[in-house]
Amino acid sequence: MPQLIRQVNARRVLGALAGGAPLTSTELVDATGLTRATVHAVCQDLIEQGWVLELENQRSSKGRPSRRFQFNERAGYVLGIDVGAAKTTVLLADLHGDTVARSGLPFSDLLMPSDERVDTIDRAVRQAMDTAGVGAKQILAVTAGVPAPVDRAGKVTTTDRFWGIFDIGLSGALTRRYGWSVQLENDANLAALGERWRGVARGVDDLIVLIAGERVGAGCVESGRLLHGRQGGVGEMAYLKQVRGVGSAEGIAALARQWGAEAIADSPLLTAYADADPSAVTSEMVFAAAANGDTAARAVLARIASRMARIVASLGDLLNPELVVLAGAVADSVGALLADIEAQLPTYTYTPPRLAASMLGDIVVATGAVRHALDCVEANRLS
Incomplete structure (x- = not known):
């Protein structure tokens, strides 16, 4: 006693x-x-x-x-890792959550073997540690985010082929290499933690963060509590296949690229940007062309805004959040869509939420991973 x-x-x-x-x-x-x-x-x-x-x-x-x-914020350190589809981002932070080193490396291919993906993540982790002069024994907690459902036991739910790509045994691999306890979490869930901690959602207890780049996924906070579900499936957006005017979980970047390629013949700026090659059109090109007054590119963004309004409205009806944050690779560009989306929300729902674009950029998931790792330290540091 x-x-x-x-x-x-x-x-x-x-x-x-x-x-x-x-x-x-x-x-x-x-x-x-x-x-x-x-x-x-x-x-x-x-x-x-x-x-x-x-x-x-x-x-x-x-x-x-x-x-x-x-x-003593330097009594130890934590690692927050974002395992994205195209790259990994690593934040090494002290026990106040302040970043002391950051690194990132691209993956060679979406379908690269699991051991190669783990090795790439490991190299990024080592780069961050070397930059800060921090040894493995000083790392007190590690959290990694993946674009797949993760259950309460930290296991990836692999009922979908895309999700299975990220079931790479990362936790076990890093534990064997460094002796760390590595927590796995869904990337959108971590984005919600990051936004509520250091983003535009500080102080918001009823929140949804949409990772809306290649595919749409949601991190949901209700009454200050992160929601998971039995198999970690809260916030997975497969139901969008059944939503009229939506039809899939494709995200803003994927749609801008696809619809921009279809519109290139009617777009002088997209034609110039992509050297008249539809396959070369990127989402950045579409947003840039629209910002410069290109009519066809603006029509693409209007089409995306209409689709996103239906998605946000469906979440407003299901979970009634105060705020929905658009985050991920397209966050820097979606400001051009916000007014259009917000104007359409009352058409689809009686409970339209506020809308905002993330200011955390491509570190939103890693920031949430740092917060999650700090929570683990705080829960276990004296046990």
Whole structure:
């Protein structure tokens, strides 16, 4: 029992210090409800364990020295990994969540063998660690996001061929190589954690983040709680096949590329950008042409906005979020679509949510993975 009490007290003190600002003994007493003697004893234990630093004493107005303590954000590090379809992105962060190194590498092919994909991720991880001068033993938690449903046991649900591509045994491989405990999570779920932590959704308890690049997937937060479902299937968008005016889970980038190629004959700018080759049209070209007044490109974006309005409205009816955030590879461009989508929402739903574009760019999933890894550290650091 005494050991349990010490652990509970230590969690109180760490919780008070985790905000980042140094606190005096008196401030810790007020924040935790513990006695001054207990605060000093707990802090001494935490200093010996490396979780807390004692700063130089300062004198109060009465001349009495005041001990000051600060959470040691460099007591360890976490890794957030985004395993995308085309590339992997890695963030190495301290225990305040501040990025100390970032790396990324492309995958050679969508259908590359699992061991090659794991090796690519491993190289990106090593690059981040080498950049920061951090060793494997300093990594306290690792979370990786994949574009597939992940159940509560951290297993990829492989009922779909595309999802199966990401069932690569990453957790086991990194555990064998480094001894880490690696948590696997769906990429859209992590994007929701990232947006709520450091994105446009801070303070929002009812939230959906749409990863809307090649395929549409959703991370759903209800009353501040991330939703998973029995097999991790909450937010998977196969139901869109049944939605009139939608018909598939293809995302904004895929549709812009496909419909832009079809429209190239009527688009002088797309013709110039792609050297008259429909197969060379990219989503970036379509958005750029529309921004420069190309009528055919604007028609493509209007068509995409209509489709996305139906998707957002269906989520508004099903889950009634306050905010829907469009994220992923197209986030930097979708600002051009927001007004059109929002204008159409009342046509399809009585409960239209607010709409926003992510500001986290291509690190939205990795940012959420860092948050998830920090949560794991906070839950287990004194166990």
